[in-house]
Amino acid sequence: MQRSPAVYRPAWVGLIAGRRSDRKSPVELIATATSVFTRTPVAEASGLSTGRLGRWTDGVGAMRADRWTFAEYWREHNKQVLAQVAETGDPVWVVLGDSTAQGLGAPLPKGGYVGQTLRQLRERTGQRWQVLNLSVSGALIRDVLGSQLPAIPQAPALVTCGVGANDIFYSTPAKLFSDMRTLLAEVPGGTVLLDLPLPFGVWGIVGRMSVPYITRINRVIYELAAERNLPVAHVSANFIPPWPGKFSVDSFHPSQDGYRDWTRALLAAIPAPVPAA
Numbered sequence: 159m160q161r162s163p164a165v166y167r168p169a170w171v172g173l174i175a176g177r178r179s180d181r182k183s184p185v186e187l188i189a190t191a192t193s194v195f196t197r198t199p200v201a202e203a204s205g206l207s208t209g210r211l212g213r214w215t216d217g218v219g220a221m222r223a224d225r226w227t228f229a230e231y232w233r234e235h236n237k238q239v240l241a242q243v244a245e246t247g248d249p250v251w252v253v254l255g256d257s258t259a260q261g262l263g264a265p266l267p268k269g270g271y272v273g274q275t276l277r278q279l280r281e282r283t284g285q286r287w288q289v290l291n292l293s294v295s296g297a298l299i300r301d302v303l304g305s306q307l308p309a310i311p312q313a314p315a316l317v318t319c320g321v322g323a324n325d326i327f328y329s330t331p332a333k334l335f336s337d338m339r340t341l342l343a344e345v346p347g348g349t350v351l352l353d354l355p356l357p358f359g360v361w362g363i364v365g366r367m368s369v370p371y372i373t374r375i376n377r378v379i380y381e382l383a384a385e386r387n388l389p390v391a392h393v394s395a396n397f398i399p400p401w402p403g404k405f406s407v408d409s410f411h412p413s414q415d416g417y418r419d420w421t422r423a424l425l426a427a428i429p430a431p432v433p434a435a
Contacts, residue, residue, distance in 0.1 A: 259293030263411030320352030
């Protein structure tokens with residue numbers, strides 16, 4: 159199937175936002191700009207640099223450092239899994255997606271929804287499930303199409319895919335919906351899709367303004383998934399208020415407690431019993 163062309167943006171956008179694995183999330187861009195102000199003498203004199211705003215920008219910086227640590231963890235993990243399953247024949251779960259699939263926001267990589275769901279899968283089935291996590295922080299839909307889908311090994315027992323949040327900032331609506339249609343036409347049969355969380359009561363007016371657009375994206379996911387009879391994990395119906403404790407220090411990624419809601423949504427969508435490899 160012919161790929162839709164990439165969106166080309168001015169060079170300065172790439173310099174500020176980064177590209178591919180170095181791509182900054184929207185909250186990182188805002189925090190970077192804010193941190194410039196919090197370092198000024200005026201901000202220091204007023205206490206902003208050490209107040210809530212300063213702590214938030216520090217949290218975003220810490221989260222950006224975590225993305226490299228988490229990515230290295232999953233790279234080494236994947237190497238071990240590929241070597242192990244070749245000998246044991248354990249069922250393999252392949253994960254496609256962005257920073258949420260990396261577990262960013264949890265204290266450790268396994269604290270995200272992937273690690274939590276893996277434990278539940280093993281308990282539910284009594285099988286020694288292995289996870290191959292192909293996700294990349296900052297990934298767009300077209301990144302999943304271009305690099306993650308081709309890396310899926312032959313005949314995995316389960317594939318899940320959660321992506322699209324970063325495209326809200328980096329892609330035009332036309333590009334986002336075009337890429338989403340292409341992705342949902344190309345994922346393997348039986349792939350479990352994750353919809354996007356709805357930021358009701360989060361991020362003030364920005365969150366409220368984004369809800370209609372995200373709702374529209376989810377509607378497209380549901381419609382396209384229904385055409386191929388693909389299960390959908392309704393993160394939007396599970397990751398809900400009350401919000402305290404459900405977000406990490408960057409107030410953007412879920413915390414380990416927040417990922418518990420994502421895990422519940424995913425487990426409800428995975429067919430039972432899950433087919434063995």
